[in-house]
Amino acid sequence: MTQPKTIIEKIWDKNVVHEEEGRPGLLYIDLHLVHEVTSPQAFEGLRLKGRTVRQPKLTFATMDHNVPTVHTNVIKDEISKIQMDTLRKNCEEFGVPLAGMGHEHQGIVHVIGPELGLTQPGKTIVCGDSHTSTHGAFGALAFGIGTSEVEHVLSTQTVWQQKPRTLNVKIDGKLGTGVTAKDLILALIAKYGVNFGTGYVIEYTGEAIRSLSMEGRMTICNMSIEAGARAGLVGPDETTVKFLEGRLHAPKGDTFEEAKKMWLSLQTDEGASYDHTVTLNATDVEPQVTWGTNPAQCIPINGTIPNPDQAKTENDKNEIKHSLKYMGLEADVKITDVPIEHVFIGSCTNSRLEDLIQAASIIKGRKVNPSVSAIVVPGSQTVKRKAEELGLDRQFIDAGFEWREPGCSMCLAMNGDAVPPNERCASTSNRNFEGRQGADARTHLVSPEMATAAAIAGHFVDVRTFN
Numbered sequence: 001m002t003q004p005k006t007i008i009e010k011i012w013d014k015n016v017v018h019e020e021e022g023r024p025g026l027l028y029i030d031l032h033l034v035h036e037v038t039s040p041q042a043f044e045g046l047r048l049k050g051r052t053v054r055q056p057k058l059t060f061a062t063m064d065h066n067v068p069t070v071h072t073n074v075i076k077d078e079i080s081k082i083q084m085d086t087l088r089k090n091c092e093e094f095g096v097p098l099a100g101m102g103h104e105h106q107g108i109v110h111v112i113g114p115e116l117g118l119t120q121p122g123k124t125i126v127c128g129d130s131h132t133s134t135h136g137a138f139g140a141l142a143f144g145i146g147t148s149e150v151e152h153v154l155s156t157q158t159v160w161q162q163k164p165r166t167l168n169v170k171i172d173g174k175l176g177t178g179v180t181a182k183d184l185i186l187a188l189i190a191k192y193g194v195n196f197g198t199g200y201v202i203e204y205t206g207e208a209i210r211s212l213s214m215e216g217r218m219t220i221c222n223m224s225i226e227a228g229a230r231a232g233l234v235g236p237d238e239t240t241v242k243f244l245e246g247r248l249h250a251p252k253g254d255t256f257e258e259a260k261k262m263w264l265s266l267q268t269d270e271g272a273s274y275d276h277t278v279t280l281n282a283t284d285v286e287p288q289v290t291w292g293t294n295p296a297q298c299i300p301i302n303g304t305i306p307n308p309d310q311a312k313t314e315n316d317k318n319e320i321k322h323s324l325k326y327m328g329l330e331a332d333v334k335i336t337d338v339p340i341e342h343v344f345i346g347s348c349t350n351s352r353l354e355d356l357i358q359a360a361s362i363i364k365g366r367k368v369n370p371s372v373s374a375i376v377v378p379g380s381q382t383v384k385r386k387a388e389e390l391g392l393d394r395q396f397i398d399a400g401f402e403w404r405e406p407g408c409s410m411c412l413a414m415n416g417d418a419v420p421p422n423e424r425c426a427s428t429s430n431r432n433f434e435g436r437q438g439a440d441a442r443t444h445l446v447s448p449e450m451a452t453a454a455a456i457a458g459h460f461v462d463v464r465t466f467n
């Protein structure tokens with residue numbers, strides 16, 4: 001009898017083309033996603049070495065980090081303009097399909113891959129971007145790579161990888177009303193810290209994960225990297241198959257039926273062992289808000305800002321003090337008493353149609369607080385179009401939100417969208433590091449529902465009682 005395997009080992013074994021004891025393996029890549037920030041030197045490398053792109057059909061590029069989200073044909077920022085022009089030129093020269101600015105499929109790379117049906121179960125997927133882990137929601141082995149690896153994948157369609165250790169994150173129980181996938185992943189990182197995934201690929205299992213939509217699973221897998229993991233995935237099921245059926249690049253007709261069989265059979269075997277397991281009970285999770293400068297510095301909405309004097313170690317004490325200072329917060333204050341000036345609904349964590357529907361559902365005819373400036377940035381042109389078909393743009397605009405063009409936007413402030421110094425933002429993105437949303441900007445990570453509620457209230461508020 002063959003040894004029972006995890007889905008992670010199955011995908012690895014299917015795609016590894018060369019392996020030696022104690023060394024990284026050479027992994028064949030089924031899909032290479034490309035964006036304008038991490039690709040220019042990689043293409044330049046090919047050019048200098050006289051090489052071509054080995055598999056242009058397995059490569060797909062978009063523009064996201066630098067695109068302005070206010071409607072314009074003029075890119076003011078010179079570096080942004082150069083990166084985008086360079087990507088266009090490179091894609092033309094090397095025959096790589098591109099959804100550039102103005103293209104109907106343009107959007108954040110981790111939103112468009114799944115949306116176009118490029119992301120599929122069992123694939124190995126890479127991109128020069130850490131949040132490539134998002135695509136793991138489909139049962140793909142998807143991880144971020146550096147620019148030199150981007151060049152390697154462009155020219156050989158393979159990458160050297162250390163065989164991952166496997167981590168089972170088992171989330172049982174049921175999510176309460178008003179509690180989302182974003183709250184689950186924040187609570188998980190708050191419980192185990194920002195390094196518990198280091199050296200591992202995570203498989204998310206358990207009842208709570210099974211009952212999530214694909215959008216929810218993407219939110220969770222997206223933030224695997226914030227737990228230190230290279231990748232995170234969810235075994236494919238009927239939810240996965242249903243999401244992919246009819247998508248532009250998904251298989252069609254009989255080929256779809258065959259693919260479906262293959263996808264559904266791609267599961268961790270009964271009795272397979274993981275290198276490590278951690279658990280969380282979804283029933284206990286409340287809406288979360290980060291108060292500090294890493295995603296683990298996070299409390300439930302009814303909590304208070306931690307007091308450094310109650311820290312367990314000297315190190316923790318100093319860390320809390322440092323974060324409080326940067327964030328301009330006092331210990332022991334209720335998080336619901338903290339006022340905000342900005343709201344950002346967007347990013348590859350929470351800018352899909354479902355996120356926007358859920359965010360809009362909180363408005364109920366109310367207005368954004370006059371002290372808050374709030375923007376909604378759809379993850380892609382497709383999301384934007386569909387949201388407009390549903391009238392979501394009107395709901396947001398009527399409430400006082402700005403409705404923007406798709407891109408990474410205020411998630412990382414590379415494109416003209418930034419939080420001013422010492423101002424506070426409730427953000428649906430994934431990183432709250434110092435300076436992430438602009439120099440001295442203060443970021444609080446929350447779910448889309450919690451972001452809308454905060455925009456209306458002008459401070460953090462429990463979305464479950466905000467009627």
Ligand SMILES: CC(C)[C@H](C(=O)O)[C@@H](O)C(=O)O
Nearest residue numbers: 037038065128129130131412
């Ligand atoms: C610019 C890119 C390399 C970076 C990443 O790898 O994640 C960005 O997307 C981010 O979220 O910080």
Ligand code: SF4
Nearest residue numbers: 131347348408411412
């Ligand atoms: S939305 Fe943010 S996290 Fe996602 S790829 Fe863009 S910059 Fe990175």
